[in-house]
Amino acid sequence: MIVKDIDSRLIITKFAMHGYNIHPSAVELLKGMKEDIDGIIAEICRTANGCFIITPEEIKPIISKFKVKTVSPVQSIQPKSEAEMAKEEIKKVKSAEVREVSVLKDITGKSSCRGTVEDFVVYFNSRLEKISRILKPRLKAIPISAIGKVRTQDIDVIGIVNEVREVNQNTAIFELEDRTGIVSVVATGKIKEIAMELMGDEVIGVSGTIRGGRSIMAERIVFPDIPNGSKTIKKDFAIAFISDAHFGSNTFLEKEWEMFLKWLNGEIGEGSEKVKYLVVAGDVVDGVGVYPGQEHELTIFDIYEQYEEAASQLDRVPDHIKIILAPGNHDAVRQAEPQPCLPKEFSDLFGKNVTHVGNPSLLDLDGLKLLIYHGRSLDDLMAKIPRLNYERPHEALYELLKRRHLAPMYGQRSPIAPEREDYLVIDEVPDILHTGHVHTYGVGFYRGVFCINSSTWQSQTEFQKKVNLNPMPGKVAVYQPGGNVMRLNFYNN
Numbered sequence: 212m213i214v215k216d217i218d219s220r221l222i223i224t225k226f227a228m229h230g231y232n233i234h235p236s237a238v239e240l241l242k243g244m245k246e247d248i249d250g251i252i253a254e255i256c257r258t259a260n261g262c263f264i265i266t267p268e269e270i271k272p273i274i275s276k277f278k279v280k281t282v283s284p285v286q287s288i289q290p291k292s293e294a295e296m297a298k299e300e301i302k303k304v305k306s307a308e309v310r311e312v313s314v315l316k317d318i319t320g321k322s323s324c325r326g327t328v329e330d331f332v333v334y335f336n337s338r339l340e341k342i343s344r345i346l347k348p349r350l351k352a353i354p355i356s357a358i359g360k361v362r363t364q365d366i367d368v369i370g371i372v373n374e375v376r377e378v379n380q381n382t383a384i385f386e387l388e389d390r391t392g393i394v395s396v397v398a399t400g401k402i403k404e405i406a407m408e409l410m411g412d413e414v415i416g417v418s419g420t421i422r423g424g425r426s427i428m429a430e431r432i433v434f435p436d437i438p439n440g441s442k443t444i445k446k447d448f449a450i451a452f453i454s455d456a457h458f459g460s461n462t463f464l465e466k467e468w469e470m471f472l473k474w475l476n477g478e479i480g481e482g483s484e485k486v487k488y489l490v491v492a493g494d495v496v497d498g499v500g501v502y503p504g505q506e507h508e509l510t511i512f513d514i515y516e517q518y519e520e521a522a523s524q525l526d527r528v529p530d531h532i533k534i535i536l537a538p539g540n541h542d543a544v545r546q547a548e549p550q551p552c553l554p555k556e557f558s559d560l561f562g563k564n565v566t567h568v569g570n571p572s573l574l575d576l577d578g579l580k581l582l583i584y585h586g587r588s589l590d591d592l593m594a595k596i597p598r599l600n601y602e603r604p605h606e607a608l609y610e611l612l613k614r615r616h617l618a619p620m621y622g623q624r625s626p627i628a629p630e631r632e633d634y635l636v637i638d639e640v641p642d643i644l645h646t647g648h649v650h651t652y653g654v655g656f657y658r659g660v661f662c663i664n665s666s667t668w669q670s671q672t673e674f675q676k677k678v679n680l681n682p683m684p685g686k687v688a689v690y691q692p693g694g695n696v697m698r699l700n701f702y703n704n
């Protein structure tokens with residue numbers, strides 16, 4: 212097929228059909244080509260090898276292979292309209308009013324992993340060491356290799372849980388591993404019930420008696436749980452929590468979002484004047500090529516345009532509210548956690564009152580510790596622990612705090628990048644834990660920590676229909692530390 216003067220939108224759409232995003236500079240290279248553009252795009256996607264954004268580097272070798280001539284695009288510079296100039300002026304004012312949010316922990320700019328086997332060894336050692344440090348004062352743990360060499364029969368050990376097997380109605384066996392060895396742990400009765408809820412790869416302590424020289428009969432399973440009892444922090448401001456806006460999706464709930472903006476701007480309802488922070492826990496856009504057939508469920512096919520839309524919508528949030536934006540699995544960053552913040556090419560689109568952070572990240576907001584995590588591991592927790600469910604997602608957050616880890620289970624639905632340090636360990640107890648991802652809403656307190664799973668701005672998607680997942684869109688928790696939790700509902704169902 213000979214195509215003359217195809218435009219950017221068509222190129223972007225064609226790449227989206229293959230499940231790829233394309234950089235604007237790469238689009239420019241393809242514009243105006245007089246060759247078989249469909250064939251070239253198919254070849255580019257075939258050789259792109261799953262890269263997140265196709266850049267000129269991926270395209271240039273294919274272009275030379277096809278020996279096509281490219282026509283340089285004519286750059287047209289339009290004079291700025293009055294509206295655009297006014298918008299820039301507003302952004303300047305916003306940047307002058309910026310208040311800093313201090314980031315206590317975030318992978319952004321610190322990633323060193325290459326994904327080698329050695330990296331995974333270092334990563335899991337970091338997990339073991341960090342959580343062992345929490346457990347050690349609570350146990351008299353010996354190295355696993357010392358079992359059988361100590362005189363006493365009663366011992367404590369700390370290790371990473373390997374596979375848990377149910378032997379019969381009353382008994383389960385699991386393996387525990389530390390840097391010195393592996394031991395089998397037998398759990399019966401009530402302990403068996405606890406063992407059946409163990410996530411693979413979490414770090415726990417076990418107290419028990421040595422059985423037959425090489426296994427332990429468990430008497431107690433010790434979680435690295437956060438301390439009981441809470442400090443009461445009182446603040447005169449409130450924080451609004453949202454996530455999963457999915458700008459660009461054809462199921463985006465425009466009317467409900469408009470109502471929320473009206474509320475934030477004090478045009479409807481009450482209480483917005485207290486809001487000092489708006490926290491967004493990922494999936495601000497729907498992305499491109501996130502799942503097969505997604506192109507049929509998009510209204511904006513270009514990832515850049517999706518972020519432009521997200522930025523212009525967040526620009527409508529009043530200037531005195533500081534926005535904190537973390538990515539999720541639909542965002543344009545690496546899929547494996549911990550995810551760094553949005554790259555500059557996207558973050559630059561947002562106003563200066565938006566602070567971009569990674570997933571997860573621990574922040575200090577005026578003396579309040581906020582831990583943000585998109586929540587991908589919640590799917591793993593719901594699948595593993597039958598008493599948890601999507602109608603009460605905040606209860607899964609209690610389990611994360613109890614395990615002191617945001618994605619305890621490796622190799623399931625939460626891809627993990629093996630960094631030298633395990634950023635997913637909850638080593639510092641936050642005042643607030645905020646997640647999203649599962650599109651349902653729930654809030655509660657666990658040992659003094661405010662846990663919130665914020666909802667979504669997307670109605671039920673085709674995929675959710677197939678898996679029978681009922682989202683709870685348009686709900687917003689507004690929390691004033693030491694005061695009330697307000698639940699706003701902008702969606703009538």
Ligand SMILES: [Fe+2]
Pocket residue numbers: 493494539540541585647648649
């Ligand atoms: Fe998500």
